Amino acid sequence: xxxxxxxxLATGAGLMACPLCDALHVEEDLDPGETxxxxxxxxxxAKPRDGAFAQLIALAFTSMVxxxxxxxxxxxxxxxMGFGNASSLFDVALAFADGVLLPLVIAVLAMIIxxxxxxxxxxxxxxxxxxxxxxxxxxxxxAFRWSEILRPxxxxxxxVIGTAVALVKVAGxxxxxxxxxxxxxxxLIFVNLASRAFMCQTSIWDAIEDAGVRTTFGPDPVRxxxxxxxxxALARDA
Numbered sequence: 001x002x003x004x005x006x007x008x009l010a011t012g013a014g015l016m017a018c019p020l021c022d023a024l025h026v027e028e029d030l031d032p033g034e035t036x037x038x039x040x041x042x043x044x045x046a047k048p049r050d051g052a053f054a055q056l057i058a059l060a061f062t063s064m065v066x067x068x069x070x071x072x073x074x075x076x077x078x079x080x081m082g083f084g085n086a087s088s089l090f091d092v093a094l095a096f097a098d099g100v101l102l103p104l105v106i107a108v109l110a111m112i113i114x115x116x117x118x119x120x121x122x123x124x125x126x127x128x129x130x131x132x133x134x135x136x137x138x139x140x141x142x143a144f145r146w147s148e149i150l151r152p153x154x155x156x157x158x159x160v161i162g163t164a165v166a167l168v169k170v171a172g173x174x175x176x177x178x179x180x181x182x183x184x185x186x187x188l189i190f191v192n193l194a195s196r197a198f199m200c201q202t203s204i205w206d207a208i209e210d211a212g213v214r215t216t217f218g219p220d221p222v223r224x225x226x227x228x229x230x231x232x233a234l235a236r237d238a
Contacts, residue, residue: 033050048200052200067116067188075179112154126204148201157188
């Protein structure tokens with residue numbers, strides 16, 4: 001495969017930066033199954049897969065279904081001395097709806113339910129036209145950018161870990177039965193891991209750019225043109 005030497009050091013067009021060490025590389029087209037690595041630190045920069053867009057869409061829909069079920073299905077059932085009570089996250093939110101903890105409840109639900117659902121929706125909005133071979137939607141670049149910005153703020157996994165730690169202390173005081181919503185959160189962890197395994201941000205950005213959609217916002221920066229030094233080519237793994 002021939003190397004494309006068309007790039008602009010002033011705007012970064014045609015270049016790819018390593019997210020770990022910031023080394024610049026000339027952007028090249030990869031065949032499915034190839035892996036592009038940073039020549040300096042070995043970080044994976046791109047790893048396109050056949051059918052990855054359709055798989056990511058399916059995983060995003062699965063994530064939304066699990067999250068909706070996790071809200072309304074029973075999360076825990078606690079019983080002691082013959083008395084028991086099962087509640088869902090929705091029941092917990094209603095219980096604190098009139099108290100001073102309402103802002104905290106809203107923030108928790110937004111982090112563990114709202115943001116993951118929003119991120120899945122943005123991903124579906126971006127990928128459905130690309131998977132069908134059609135031009136992306138009007139705001140596809142902005143939607144995908146926001147889906148990546150929201151990734152660190154999706155706290156479903158942290159919520160499961162925190163719940164597990166709390167159950168260790170509660171188990172000595174009462175009998176605890178895990179409900180379907182808890183297992184839905186556990187399944188969501190594996191769905192998110194699979195989504196990250198199939199995700200190749202570089203391939204998605206390239207598909208959006210190939211359709212003629214601008215992926216930068218605001219005016220192009222005007223900077224002095226540095227001395228031209230050819231960045232290294234990507235290290236490929238077949």
